[in-house]
Amino acid sequence: MALSQGWVKRYFKAFCKGFFVAVPVAVTFLDRVACVARVEGASMQPSLNPGGSQSSDVVLLNHWKVRNFEVQRGDIVSLVSPKNPEQKIIKRVIALEGDIVKTMGHKNRYVKVPRGHIWVEGDHHGHSFDSNSFGPVSLGLLHGHATHILWPPERWQKLESVLPPERLPIQSEEDCLHGSP
């Protein structure tokens, strides 16, 4: 009787110790380093979810890369939706602060991206709820940088940061600084 009680107490102690180490470390890892997410919707076709609702891609979101809010044009990023804070959206960065963008369907034809903001668009124009609807988004809403597709296995790949040529900014901050024509 005494032996089995001792065993239970020791097991319980070990469990608590492990629990209070493992849970905070795991939560911090998923919040600060990287996590995975399933992509839903067609706004990033054909880069993500080309099969529509048949098979959703699962992507690796890298939080560590964006801990200083550094993104490049062409990156695929996840952010907190400005219209619904309970939802995260995944889009491509088209323009950074200081760039002038030619919009597609926004109320203004040309928009200069303010300081601390970025312009994001889905690859599937017309089927995407992005900056053309809600304008430039604050960098503070940035959640992660989607770097790889992990599932389905036949779609394993590294996601490239490529900007479609027709979506290049009209005038970028670097152009202004170097005095372009």
Place this chain on the structure above:
Amino acid sequence: MEYGQWWQSLHRTMLRGVLGKTFRLVGYTIQYGCIAHCAFEYVGGVVMCSGPSMEPTIQNSDIVFAENLSRHFYGIQRGDIVIAKSPSDPKSNICKRVIGLEGDKILSSSPSVFFKSHSYVPTGHVWLEGDNLQNSTDSRYYGPVPYGLIRGRIFFKIWPLSDFGFLRDSPNGHRFSDD
């Protein structure tokens, strides 16, 4: 020969001891760092405020206690003082009072202008204003702030001790309309 062996064994035990201690130290640092992250992210923490924009409710260099549960449960209300990431600089934080939630009608121009313009706070956003209206850069300058930028809600002042306690309502007597 003997000296070499003795030196080797001393080196080994010292190294093992030091290495073991270093690993243990690193392990504890990671563990407590993670607990601190979880505590601040999901429960709350102590914050020091700087700047004059929330006078007289919060003065420069006051220390306050912020809780982060309300924003996770979407329980931020009109009249709450919140900490949020600055819309124009994500690395710095701002501390303002929530004047309007989504859908509220807001007076978006200063009261001295003859023609007052109203606007509605868009979905997913809040309207923030400092209590010190003369000396505050807030939504009147940079527009409505997305709810996702809110980090936590300030509800208790710790320092200075003369002002210890729950925070007061807005001195500007806001008419919180429920349009």
